[in-house]
Amino acid sequence: MGLLTLEEIKKNKIFDTFIEMADRNFKTLGYKEHGRRHAEHTAKVTSQILSALSFSPEEVEIGKIAGYLHDIGNAFSKRFHEEQGAVFVLRNFVKMGYVDEGIRIAKIIGQHEKRDKVPQDPVLAAVIFGDKSDVSRNRVRKKDFKKFDEHDRVNYACTDTKILISNKSKEISLYLTVDTNIATAFEYFQIFLSRFKFLKMAAETLFLKFSLFINEGKIL
Ligand SMILES: [Fe+2]
Ligand SMILES: [Fe+2]
Structure with a gap:
């Protein structure tokens, strides 16, 4: 089998169906x-980071696929979505004949919310980084500003x-x-403190120093 790509994975409609769910x-x-x-x-930022750090095309694709599928477990429940997503992805990858890739991607999905330890x-x-850097206006669904909680x-x-x-x-650097x-x-900064700590740990794993800028001002 050749290089497994995200484009190949997207051809199997089961993944997009469950992401939509x-x-x-x-x-x-x-x-x-x-x-x-x-x-x-998430897939785009993962690919940007791994490519910039000269990871192999195989590793970049694994990252893109894991990034794309990381939250698929929310189709079942929010709680334990990492574990549920990992099992779902592993099962389907094995069915498609991608056993090694399935194991690797399932491991990544299963650990993407473990904020208490440095990723290995x-x-x-x-x-x-791809996941936790996604803070944006586009993600808020509520239309009425008065109904916003502090996260919204x-x-x-x-x-x-x-x-x-x-x-x-x-x-x-995250701008x-x-x-x-x-x-x-x-x-x-207050609301996202634990998120920024998590990003700092992820940066360490990549042998990088993490910096955070808000409106061009350096916060971290
Ligand atoms: Fe998640
Ligand atoms: Fe996510």
């Missing part, structure tokens, strides 16, 4: 967007997200553009 579940619960847009964002796999670390508000306040990797200074009329940089 996961997003529908979240919509019913009033949670932010977790559908194909979030899957594409650099591809997992890149997926964590800080997500809505973020109008642009950018990741830059410098191989020279061994740095990975957020935040509308401070909606949420202050401090509120933003």
